[in-house]
Amino acid sequence: MNQIERRDKGMAYVCDDEAFAQQAECRKILQQLNFMDRSDFDGIKEVVKQLLGKSDEAFINPPFYCDYGFNIEVGKEFFANYNCTIIDVAKVKIGDNCMLAPNVAIYTAGHPVHPDTRRSYYEYGKPVTIGDNVWIGGNAVVLPGVTVGSNSVIGAGSVVTRDVPPWSIAAGNPCRVIKTITEADRKKLFKDEEIDAEAWDDIVVNGFGGEG
Secondary structure, eight states: OOHHHHHHTTOOEEOOHHHHHHHHHHHHHHHHHHHSOTTOHHHHHHHHHHHHSSOBSOEEOSOEEESOSTTEEEOBTOEEOTTEEEEOSSOEEEOTTOEEOTTOEEEOEEOOSSHHHHTTTEEEEOOEEEOTTOEEOTTOEEOTTOEEOTTOEEOTTOEEOSOBOTTEEEETTTTEEEEEOOGGGTTEEETTEEOOHHHHHHHHHTTOSTTO
């Protein structure tokens, strides 16, 4: 079994010339993305589509960093804000309507704990899965092997070390569930502040307010 096959199976592997060649192709696209005219929104969308392959109206505010690009699968209306990093040694699957705030980091890669073993340059990748309608706050870090359930919110600055169930607000280091999102949260804007009537009417007219 070659090193690429070992990597793709989540086994211990060494990053060899083939892997570095894949990274080099990704970096060429990143170079274009990260230095293009920031006001060229349509152009950015096209480069993002080239980087990620399958995408439907995905938008990333540069700069953005990843290792391969082809290991990142995003759903409809994906948005990542400035300075997002996704270390996609293993698959990163993100559902529809997900938003990543500035400085979010998603890591699939890891290294042996013992320093002698770590010096061998063997590493591993474990997949990360993020469901639909997830919002991850600024400076949050998602670690290898984690699943974040649909309709959840991860608070700013969190370090997500374990799975987060659907419909949860979770935060902290390590990240823990604070509360479950319920119907009572539908009109919430910021802390105890609710969405104003004019904006709420617009939300309902456009089909985002549920039954109102």
